[in-house]
Amino acid sequence: MFRRGLSVLTILLIVLLGCSSFAEEAKNEKSGTVKTKKTAAAAVKKKKTAPAKAGKKVRTARVVAAAPAKPLPVPAQLSEVRHWSTPDYTRVAITLSHDTPYEQHEIARTPGSSLLSRIYFDINGARLAPGVKDLSIGDGLLKTVRAAQYRADTVRVVLDVENIKDYKIFTFSDPFRIIVDVKGERRAEISALAPGIVAAPPAAEPAAGEALRAIQAELQAEMPKEPAVAKAAPRKAMKPGKIRRIVVDPGHGGKDPGAIGLTGLQEKDVVLAIGLTLAKKLKDELGIDAVMTRSTDVFIELQERTAIANQVGADLFVSIHANASLNRSASGIETYYLNLAKTEKAAQLAARENGTSLEKVSLLQAVLFDLMANYKLNDSAHLAEEVQKALYKRLNDRYPPVKNLGVKQGPFYVLVGATMPSILTESAFISNDKEEAKLADPQYLEQIAEGILDGIVAYSSALK
Numbered sequence: 001m002f003r004r005g006l007s008v009l010t011i012l013l014i015v016l017l018g019c020s021s022f023a024e025e026a027k028n029e030k031s032g033t034v035k036t037k038k039t040a041a042a043a044v045k046k047k048k049t050a051p052a053k054a055g056k057k058v059r060t061a062r063v064v065a066a067a068p069a070k071p072l073p074v075p076a077q078l079s080e081v082r083h084w085s086t087p088d089y090t091r092v093a094i095t096l097s098h099d100t101p102y103e104q105h106e107i108a109r110t111p112g113s114s115l116l117s118r119i120y121f122d123i124n125g126a127r128l129a130p131g132v133k134d135l136s137i138g139d140g141l142l143k144t145v146r147a148a149q150y151r152a153d154t155v156r157v158v159l160d161v162e163n164i165k166d167y168k169i170f171t172f173s174d175p176f177r178i179i180v181d182v183k184g185e186r187r188a189e190i191s192a193l194a195p196g197i198v199a200a201p202p203a204a205e206p207a208a209g210e211a212l213r214a215i216q217a218e219l220q221a222e223m224p225k226e227p228a229v230a231k232a233a234p235r236k237a238m239k240p241g242k243i244r245r246i247v248v249d250p251g252h253g254g255k256d257p258g259a260i261g262l263t264g265l266q267e268k269d270v271v272l273a274i275g276l277t278l279a280k281k282l283k284d285e286l287g288i289d290a291v292m293t294r295s296t297d298v299f300i301e302l303q304e305r306t307a308i309a310n311q312v313g314a315d316l317f318v319s320i321h322a323n324a325s326l327n328r329s330a331s332g333i334e335t336y337y338l339n340l341a342k343t344e345k346a347a348q349l350a351a352r353e354n355g356t357s358l359e360k361v362s363l364l365q366a367v368l369f370d371l372m373a374n375y376k377l378n379d380s381a382h383l384a385e386e387v388q389k390a391l392y393k394r395l396n397d398r399y400p401p402v403k404n405l406g407v408k409q410g411p412f413y414v415l416v417g418a419t420m421p422s423i424l425t426e427s428a429f430i431s432n433d434k435e436e437a438k439l440a441d442p443q444y445l446e447q448i449a450e451g452i453l454d455g456i457v458a459y460s461s462a463l464k
């Protein structure tokens with residue numbers, strides 16, 4: 001009884017403390033320097049820091065009485081707030097157990113100023129999970145990110161701004177994530193890097209830096225070292241210096257098997273084998289630094305994959321997948337880059353690779369252009385063309401017949417936010433029994449890696 005009384009008291013205290021430390025946002029709300037946007041769950045918003053309309057009234061939501069028979073919705077649990085500092089932007093990801101509406105607000109430094117002091121979210125129907133800690137960022141763009149149970153049914157997440165130019169907000173599903181990408185001028189240590197020098201991951205970046213070091217250590221451990229004397233000259237002719245670092249992203253992993261073939265072959269295993277081979281060839285044959293988003297059977301969220309690529313200053317991002325279709329006779333190779341889906345099939349594939357519904361994909365499509373401000377559309381299309389051409393040629397020469405499905409466009413989450421040319425390859429249909437048999441053959445997987453490598457060489461050679 002006593003313990004229970006104590007824990008209720010603790011919760012009360014936490015709520016009270018939370019409210020008081022968030023009092024400034026409340027004060028600012030009253031003073032009218034705040035801009036408010038109501039945002040439905042899964043909608044995507046872009047917000048430019050245009051001069052704030054001072055004095056604009058904050059509208060209060062009208063409370064609609066629920067029908068008596070309707071059960072109360074289960075609160076969405078806010079379980080994690082993470083961030084990645086990259087050379088171009090800082091990404092903050094807020095993870096919740098399921099979709100829930102949120103309101104997005106910003107506070108100007110002074111009324112009417114275009115400079116922001118805070119961005120904050122009131123996430124309705126949400127509970128803050130125990131153990132979610134405030135983040136100290138201090139990377140020149142953001143100071144801190146704080147989360148607290150603001151009201152019994154509302155979690156408030158505050159981003160304390162140091163100096164930003166622009167920000168974008170979008171959401172991912174399953175689990176529900178609110179992603180905030182902020183952009184601005186960084187302090188000298190990051191922005192002063194001369195062009196051509198590969199940006200190292202920021203040293204003062206413990207969480208993500210550690211993850212990255214772990215990835216690189218894993219990669220190193222898995223790559224057999226060849227004796228220096230026995231090392232042959234690079235087999236593929238490529239202009240040096242154009243492409244220095246490539247992030248290789250084998251799709252899925254861990255709890256997410258990806259598509260599964262009739263005999264039980266799993267996409268996650270196939271694409272990992274291709275990715276490891278490709279990374280080794282990039283290093284050994286081209287002397288390119290290959291960084292893998294995963295080099296073992298682990299689950300990595302989609303938003304982390306591009307964040308890794310941006311963080312290490314990669315020149316290219318290659319996501320490797322195997323295709324699947326309800327039509328078991330579907331077969332062939334296709335390569336995608338990020339854009340609106342032109343066909344229903346492409347939208348369906350994006351929904352599957354995004355781990356979400358077709359409906360959510362069309363929501364993402366509606367605002368995709370806003371999210372693609374820094375996206376290298378033409379370069380990505382060019383890289384996709386070269387990789388598709390080379391993959392098709394190599395596989396059709398050695399394992400005919402192979403169908404060339406061509407280069408396509410689709411709204412893939414994993415490519416959203418990538419600041420370098422980025423593609424997603426679907427090198428065969430695991431749902432087709434003949435192609436599944438090919439994907440079970442390590443020699444075939446090696447040829448896929450060779451094909452992607454040929455495409456990268458062709459792309460790089462065409463760079464001026």
Ligand SMILES: [Zn+2]
Pocket residue numbers: 251252258259267320321322353
């Ligand atoms: Zn996939």
